[in-house]
Amino acid sequence: MKMQPPEDAQDHILYSSDRLDVPVLLRAGPQRRPSRKQWEGAEQPWPGVTGVPANGWYLATTTWRQIVKAATEVGQDIDPWLALTPNLAVNLLVSRISPLHAYLCLKTVKAPTPSAAGRRLFVNALHRHGTERSAQTAFGYHLGMTMAQWMCAGMMGLGPTQHVEAGGPNGDPGFLNASTQLPDLWGAHPDGPLHWLIEAKARRLLGLSDLEKGMEQLQGGSALMHGKSHLQVLCGTSLPAPQRWEEDHLFMTVDTVHVPGTPMRPGTRTPLPVDPAGSGSEAHIAEDDDALLLTTRSQMLIYRALAYGVVEDLRIVPLGSARTARCGSDTGSLSLLEEDEETQAVRLRLADAPPATARQVRDRPDVADFLSGRVPGTGIHVGMSRRLFAACRRLDPLQAEAAREGRERRGPQPAEQELFWDDAALEAAARAERAGYVERQRLTDQREAVRAGFREADELSWSTLLGGREPAVERGRRSVWEGATAETYIAVEAGDPVLRGVRD
Template sequence: MTGVIPAHVNDAPPPVYADSLDIPVLFRNGPARRPYPQWRTAPHAPWDTAAAFPASDGWYAPTTTWREIIKAATEVGRDVTPNLQQIPQLARGELVARVSPLYAYLGLHDVTPKHPLPHSVGRRLTLNAVYEHGTERTAKNALGYRLGMTMAEWACRSLMGLGQTWHLEDGGPDPALADTFKDPTRRLPDLWGLHEAENAYWLIEAKGGNVGKTTLKDGWKQLSEGSKILHAYAHRRILVGAAAQPHGDLFLTIDHDQHPGQPPLDTVGVSPAPTIPGSPEDHLGASDDALMGTARAQMLVYLALRSSPPSQLRTIALSADRTTRRRRREGITIPLERDDATRALRADARGAAGNLDDEQSLREGARLMGLDDFLTRRIPGTEVHLGMSRRLFAACARLHYEDQVIAERTPGLRAEDQRLTEEPADEEAEEEHRRNQRRIFREQQEEARPRVRRLLRQAYEQGADREWSDLLPDHQEPRLDLGDHPDLLEAATPETYLALRQDDLPYRR
């Protein structure tokens, strides 16, 4: 099996940014007791593997950014968009739910490990004083769930190069096994994904909070149950434990094993690079499945933007050359502080703005200079700005329309169809009903998939030439922002945008 890069292959150290931080990660071959306090005392190796699974177990100390972690938080979780077809404003609430626990209870502190690495930044995540002294158990459990899912997404995608992750409850990678994966009587892992370079599926279970051996063994059982179903295919089992304690460092344990088998189904249609597999966004021009997967993953952001008042929207200028924002060794997002090309193009556009009379002329002039404008806004209730390109927005709009058609044929699925009853329903019965509605919706999505793929490709390619006023429901053209905004920490992928204020980083103890 290919895709594992030898540990001796080195690369330049990752650049240091205002939100850079180190995350200790322990790889091992199965659940064991908490490795206290090895995240500080054990020798750590630098993370030299390039978007791949490491060649050997042990402690590593990768450096990432808070932006990369927030990106993971916004994209991992159950797909709730089928329930929001007529109330897209609720998408903003779901984004708040995914991000706010991290801001509420995590902090940063400076550390000096026993065996410091030359290129580490010496700053790690920890639990803040509010969590330590004033948080009830239920709130701690909520953080544990969100922290586990976020860090599993970050570890698998940003660190090890996995493609888009999906909830296993929606049917898994093989349609022939979908009913088995959807069986509510089975305790299965959270997520699955396809690793292009390994040409193998990954089954992923996430645990977070005060994670001990008992919790991890329970997660390992869930992974074993998933392996029984997927046994015919080559796959990895990945158990990510995101452990955090007051006055300690957030660290990860990644327990794993590998199962041989037949190669994955040919659904992606992309030939991976031999060393650094790209994220799905790197393949949108070549793969209809990558485009559909990316549009599906960005649907929450699309709905949040689409439902926003025009006064809250703006477009941000980024270089139209997507190759400068392809996946790198440090992760999926590219921090823009050192994107000299974008900064220079923005400066040129600002210089020319004085000679232009209106917004449309300014936008056309920026395009001629090599800039593209991404729609963005700050998500209310968070400190995060999210956005996307016009062609991805156009693809999401088409996917949203097709989902609406399916939702209309699935009574009771949409949030607006729900009505209060005089007597509270049995919780288990309600969950079974919701699960059945999601199953019907997903089955209809799969039936429509070949046709929708073609429609999304058409919308994506035509979207680059459409005006924002044609794509937005109020038909207004948002203001083009050419400013540098030194207080914003910006990051982008080929088709998405994320930013946060430097003053809004987690509290530093």
């Protein structure tokens, strides 16, 4: 007998999702630790990637792929060392992604509003019971930096961030002095004030004393700004107390202080900036050389992983070509590709007549061909556009040459048996080498080089750009959650350890 379902029957489909909620408190300066009632009760939606919101509690709904992207783009700056050992770029990416997989998990909670995801970040049992204290401290530093990058660049629209150990925004050599109290990061924003100094803090039960130390570091950076207007941003990520690790989730406080500009004293001179003054916005790299250079520098780790590292599953990923329309979503700066109608339409057209080669993808109208590779052991795919890859390809030998010159000028180092180098001596030598590296980069016309690469990209095949390697063509993987900006790409596999078992 033929059976038909009732007319009012609904078909429910289980699908995995990487959306999650993070309670965030915006304030005008450090205060006492918020109460559990306050951060559990946050429900006001994040207003979008529009700069610094008004003070108050927010429930920022974001995606795991947005947080992972932040992890791949922030951390200790190891150039010039990495410029001479590019094959280790993949190892560095693994070191930034794997701690998140090791110690975090998502748990379902009651959603306070219909727009909330109803899931939040917790530390897992391995962090609580299987990790020694020093490793927990190291993870706190890594998580704090990741969440600061997520908040500033992913949720508030800051351009590429840089570690102050690579030099500050005003070129003052004091930024290279690791022995002084300085913030972690700096960046530029398309809206005022232009420069942001950023300090990241994370630990269990993060409190006022921790944040006050962070403000001291920000003040140290402000003293080197030579009277220029800037914003101090203190990002605090609080992990739960040991006895509450299963009940309490992560939350953040963001303390911002605008430091107005002051007139320069007669006879004083501001140092030359070590970087362009532009915001590095990817949306403007076609016409803004400063934005192109900043964006290119920020993606050199990803470039080296794709060009030199042993990435897996190297392939061409087709996206819609309207980059300026790819302006993020309410969950952050990433455009979620499952919601990108143009990219979905492009892929449907390609599915009707599947291209066999990268050249055939490139010749299709309205298609932007991005290169993607899987970071081994992580389930994370990173990538970038062809024109950004070509710009990075031009910058790479300039950075390597600057690092090589520094090594030659340094001369031979004494053998260990001849001279004992303590930590302070090694740190001083590293600072001197970095200062020379920064100065040598300023003496090369990197803007001209990256612009030349950007312009020639349309004439170069992926095989030429990759030194003879021919990447496979994407055939439509449904087991990844994809995100893209105007020029960058990231994907998270549904089997990601943090997402595993999570279902809507």
